[in-house]
Amino acid sequence: MGGPNLEVFKFTLYLFIPIAALVHFGDPDWYRQNVLPYRDKLFPSxxxxxxRIPTDQSGVREELNRIRMERLAKKAVRDAEEMK
Incomplete structure (x- = not known):
């Protein structure tokens, strides 16, 4: 088949590709230039x-009521703008 030279080449290739990827993508400058700007686009600030996520039932109810009130306030503003 290929012989020992092919096996040495394949072994070298199998070692070189992951190490080269780690060296390239593990660089902090590359991370700052490519990952952080994309993270800001992808996730909210x-x-x-x-x-502060509530852990008890009363806290969850209060948070749900707060969210409902915010929605109703936004809807009232939208409705007022549509009436104008």
């Missing part, structure tokens, strides 16, 4: 996310 921290001020738009709720970091």
């Amino acid at each position: 921290e001020e738009r996310t709720n970091q």
Whole structure:
């Protein structure tokens, strides 16, 4: 078949590709240039996310009521703008 030279080549290739990928993609400069800008596009900012998740039932109910009230307020504003 291929012989020992082919096996050495395949072994070298199998080792080189993952190591080269780790060296290239593990670079902090590459991460800052390519990953962080895309992350900002993909995920909402921290001020738009709720970091305080309620753990008890009353906290969940309060949060649901707050969300409902915000929706109703936005709907009232939209309805008022449509009436104008």
